[in-house]
Amino acid sequence: MAKNSNLSQAKSAKNDEFYTQYADIQNEINAYIDYNPEVFRGKTILLPCDDPEWSNFTKFFAQNFERFGLKKLISTSYAVESKAVKSGYMPSLFETQSPDFDEIKTRIKGKIFTLDSDTNGNGRIDVEDLQWKYLNRDGDFLSEEVTALRDESDIIITNPPFSLFRDFLLWIIKANKKFIIIGNNNALTYKEVFPLIKNNQVWLGNGFNAGNAYFRIVSGADKYVSGVYDETSGLVKFRNCCWLTNLEHGRRHQPLQLMTMAENIKFSKHKEIKGVGYKRYDNYDAIDVPFTDAIPSDYEGVMGVPITFLDKYCPEQFDIIWRGGDMEWAEKECDFFTPPLPLKMAEYKKQDRTWRVQNPYLLCENDKVQTVYQRIFIQKKK
Numbered sequence: 400m401a402k403n404s405n406l407s408q409a410k411s412a413k414n415d416e417f418y419t420q421y422a423d424i425q426n427e428i429n430a431y432i433d434y435n436p437e438v439f440r441g442k443t444i445l446l447p448c449d450d451p452e453w454s455n456f457t458k459f460f461a462q463n464f465e466r467f468g469l470k471k472l473i474s475t476s477y478a479v480e481s482k483a484v485k486s487g488y489m490p491s492l493f494e495t496q497s498p499d500f501d502e503i504k505t506r507i508k509g510k511i512f513t514l515d516s517d518t519n520g521n522g523r524i525d526v527e528d529l530q531w532k533y534l535n536r537d538g539d540f541l542s543e544e545v546t547a548l549r550d551e552s553d554i555i556i557t558n559p560p561f562s563l564f565r566d567f568l569l570w571i572i573k574a575n576k577k578f579i580i581i582g583n584n585n586a587l588t589y590k591e592v593f594p595l596i597k598n599n600q601v602w603l604g605n606g607f608n609a610g611n612a613y614f615r616i617v618s619g620a621d622k623y624v625s626g627v628y629d630e631t632s633g634l635v636k637f638r639n640c641c642w643l644t645n646l647e648h649g650r651r652h653q654p655l656q657l658m659t660m661a662e663n664i665k666f667s668k669h670k671e672i673k674g675v676g677y678k679r680y681d682n683y684d685a686i687d688v689p690f691t692d693a694i695p696s697d698y699e700g701v702m703g704v705p706i707t708f709l710d711k712y713c714p715e716q717f718d719i720i721w722r723g724g725d726m727e728w729a730e731k732e733c734d735f736f737t738p739p740l741p742l743k744m745a746e747y748k749k750q751d752r753t754w755r756v757q758n759p760y761l762l763c764e765n766d767k768v769q770t771v772y773q774r775i776f777i778q779k780k781k
């Protein structure tokens with residue numbers, strides 16, 4: 400199997416053609432249905448980056464239209480000529496056999512597929528009843544016509560283009576819509592996203608199986624994803640993908656089972672903790688907890704934890720204070736920021752040119768600084 404990697408290679412090549420597997424969609428959506436079987440009843444769902452020919456999202460929701468009690472399903476696709484990777488495009492039989500097929504439009508226009516009634520009279524509403532037409536523009540989610548569809552819908556669900564994730568999320572948030580989308584862990588600390596997570600307006604979804612996300616790619620796109628592409632399965636594997644949502648699912652309310660600080664020091668499976676204990680940052684009055692499963696259940700003070708904590712975050716158990724590395728917050732709002740004196744700062748900078756006073760760091764032997772990146776500050780719920 401191909402090596403783990405992140406999405407940066409694909410992102411820099413602006414390759415957005417990664418197709419979500421049916422089983423992953425099913426697994427994620429089941430978590431919301433299990434929590435609330437009525438979650439989609441009477442709702443209009445928009446899938447704004449989804450051509451049924453390629454997208455399992457459209458297939459999944461069309462097949463489950465009646466079971467979920469949907470009011471309407473809308474799926475829009477993006478014109479091939481507007482995509483960064485154009486290879487592998489063939490209009491579907493569904494389209495070419497239709498009297499509305501147009502050889503030019505098929506490449507430059509987006510398409511809209513809608514489902515809301517039994518059009519073929521076979522007694523049920525399913526994928527066979529999808530109606531389609533060309534959009535006036537290329538199907539860009541930011542276009543006026545797709546934005547009007549956003550406004551008409553109740554819930555937006557998709558795996559959006561990785562390269563436009565930030566714009567996509569803001570586009571949804573601006574309209575105050577419910578959503579379930581795929582993103583990547585780096586996006587969680589974006590300045591536009593993190594406050595929403597802190598304020599419990601957005602949270603992680605149920606998640607990919609063991610954190611491994613596999614996507615299908617179009618032929619010819621493997622050159623953008625060397626190292627994560629597996630030829631045998633034709634899939635790419637990413638380790639840092641997550642589902643993001645503002646819909647409830649049960650897992651988010653399951654508190655982490657944790658040991659006390661004394662138990663951790665005695666029994667932790669991590670050599671950094673067992674028999675050693677917890678280090679304190681020099682520049683924040685907080686302890687460093689390098690592993691989520693080593694969070695001490697009885698510690699009342701502030702703790703710095705890795706971003707992966709968010710996948711296990713239960714709002715009834717912990718409060719998120721903020722993230723490390725934000726200078727403005729550290730200076731203006733953080734009452735546990737303890738920066739060193741200017742002379743020391745100059746010394747640390749000399750030791751390590753990447754050292755920054757706002758990034759949580761530890762002091763090791765001989766006054767050596769060790770920066771600890773990507774920490775979130777949390778505290779036990781009072």
Ligand SMILES: C[S@@+](CC[C@H](N)C(=O)[O-])C[C@H]1O[C@@H](n2cnc3c(N)ncnc32)[C@H](O)[C@@H]1O
Binds near residue numbers: 415417447454456
């Ligand atoms: C990560 S893929 C996922 C496709 C599909 N949602 C799925 O999960 O299988 C994102 C899709 O969004 C399309 N896309 C790229 N830019 C877009 C835009 N501005 N508006 C709408 N779709 C876009 C890409 O061409 C690609 O097909």
